[in-house]
Amino acid sequence: MTPVLVINSGSSSFKYQLLDMDTESTLASGLVERIGASTGSGTGLGIARHTVHAAALAAPDGPAPTVVDATRTRELPIPDHTAGFQVMLDAFASDGPSLEDHAPVAVGHRVVHGGARFFEPTVITPLVEINIDELSVLAPLHNPANLAGIVAAKQAFPGVPHVAVFDTAFHQTLPPAAYTYAIDREVAASHRVRRYGFHGTSHKFVSEAAAVFVGRPLDELRQIVFHLGNGASVTAIDGGRSVDTSMGFTPLEGLVMGTRSGDIDPAALFHLARRAGMSIDQLDDLLNKRSGLLGLAGSNDLRDVLAGIDRGDEHARLAFDVYIHRLRAYAGAYLAQLGGADVISFTAGVGENAPLVRAATLQTLGFAGVEIDPERNAERGRGIRIISTDSSSVTVLVVPTDEELEIARQTLSVART
Known part of the structure; x- marks a missing residue:
């Protein structure tokens, strides 16, 4: 043992x-x-x-x-x-x-x-x-x-x-074009402002598990991994290396999350500071703790949002539409960055348990060879499972993440040397 x-x-x-x-x-x-x-x-x-x-x-x-x-x-x-x-x-x-x-x-x-x-x-x-x-x-x-x-x-x-x-280590393979922000280079260098990316342990675990499951070498695969929980990120992985990811300098950038806004025009913050008199701390609190699904629908739990849609709540419907719109935008961007995909995986609480989110995210990607099997997608299961059709040119998976196991694997690899 x-x-x-x-x-x-x-x-x-x-x-x-x-x-x-x-x-x-x-x-x-x-x-x-x-x-x-x-x-x-x-x-x-x-x-x-x-x-x-x-x-x-x-x-x-x-x-x-x-x-x-x-x-x-x-x-x-x-x-x-x-x-x-x-x-x-x-x-x-x-x-x-x-x-x-x-x-x-x-x-x-x-x-x-x-x-x-x-x-x-x-x-x-x-x-x-x-x-x-x-x-x-x-x-x-x-x-x-x-x-x-x-x-x-x-x-x-x-x-x-x-x-x-x-968490950031997996994304150290990002190319300069992906991690560099277009601001004054001396200011960026002095204050270490760049994209770092997060959820790296999960993205690494899922991408490697997916490669084993489909029976292909990791270094041959173009993968997109959606880690969707209260915090959410998506990563483009080429040959086992992270080449683009949605979270940036902090975990605030990117997708719509439970309480975080994700992408927003920075000038909106200038506007709120000038016109609403909001301080830096108030803006930080707004974007990190009172935005996302909570800000739009009143709850950071997607299950509550879906229940609200069933009740005819227009705020819940808009929150879901904004959530999916952002997911599709990143899916399309990463398909372009990778030149297509061999495997797309969903993981974490929402990714593993919300068939509606998976279906809606990929609904418009037929042009890229993505075909979801509705029955497979609706099935519940604990292990890795395929939710795409047999004829889909992209294999779509649900892959339960295990960050603790990944940390233990990496820990042991170092401790034994």
């Missing part, structure tokens, strides 16, 4: 998953949230959830476990990430699997922003920590939280390598 622990740390929470990389199965997973929370009395209560996957722990020749998943939820004070990691260790000790018997050989950390410095999984040294901290200027909501998780995890697991896997 080769256990690897994966950590995804936020400012007030962190998710974790222990995987056996011999079988690429999950042994246990958990969530520690409301770190540093404070009540009116000044006593903070965090919440910890720990799930054990008993089936994964059964001996190969032993009896089948009677419980597949066992979940325990606890509420207790969690003042900081270090305390949060102690809660996680306590959960392993009380609920299993025992870390004495399943001690991780490495710990992988999701880090959102690697700038132009990090283009591959990297063993975390003090210098790497300094670089992650310096890059916080590009991701102030994410990198400091990622670093807090790293510091706490290194205290909890001091004897194993810790590896940073960067």
